[in-house]
Amino acid sequence: MKHKSLDDAECPIARSLDHVGEWWSILILREAYYGAKKFDEFQKGVEGITPSTLTRRLKHLVDTGLFKRHRYSEKPERYEYVLTKCGRDFYPIMWTLMEWGNKYFAPEGIFIQLKNIKTRKAAIPFFADRNTGKEMLPKDYQIAPGPAASAALYTKIATSKQE
């Protein structure tokens, strides 16, 4: 997919997408959560990815700060890819994609799920708000301008028809 950089947009969603890049990147991150660090481990885990795409995507994820490269062998020179804090903090997006996929696109039943390590119960995740400690229901929340919003963004949000 080719598009101009969205990084100058005032939208954190567009910025996030710009930094992750494309679907392959998300599947690479998925493998990192499974514990992959080496090129071959990513290659094996992401079905159908070519070495050149994997090389390009890993470089992008390093450049944008989701992975850092760590040299684990000097001769031959070999690197592994370790999640940064920013990369690890992508996990809620992975969780929500997993939940949504399980809910709508798993007619055969659930393939993978999150389990609590101690209780071994499958998680039933929901969003809560630290201000209230309660579930965040979409009907109670709206998108609002933040401190850095421009006049144009204020107008866009003020005139939006959020349900």
Add this chain to the structure above:
Amino acid sequence: MKHKSLDDAECPIARSLDHVGEWWSILILREAYYGAKKFDEFQKGVEGITPSTLTRRLKHLVDTGLFKRHRYSEKPERYEYVLTKCGRDFYPIMWTLMEWGNKYFAPEGIFIQLKNIKTRKAAIPFFADRNTGKEMLPKDYQIAPGPAASAALYTKIATSKQE
């Protein structure tokens, strides 16, 4: 981006990605959450999207069940695009992308945020588990095979090095 359909993969993340399609689709969904329904509203909201890409993406989102088309004018024939339950249930992914973008890619400050309609306070979202009512910390949860997992998937998960 060209890749073979990932829909046959046993991964709800890959399936989700396959159904959303690409970044443009997420920005189109973002506009739908802002209240966009008509072609022109999407066109105006998603900066840089061409009419042909928008047409193709809207069709894909209808085909995969995130939008349904609703005819609002007979002469001339005009349609609007209304979120289905599946499409509305994508909002947590949007929320997590927004949070992550605000955290890492907003050096100028926050442009948009979620506010509680009643209290007008900016939300501080976190994941909780209905089983416990408590926050889901990544260290307490692991990816586990679901009821429909194949032997190969069991092996992959069992041999993974989840942290």
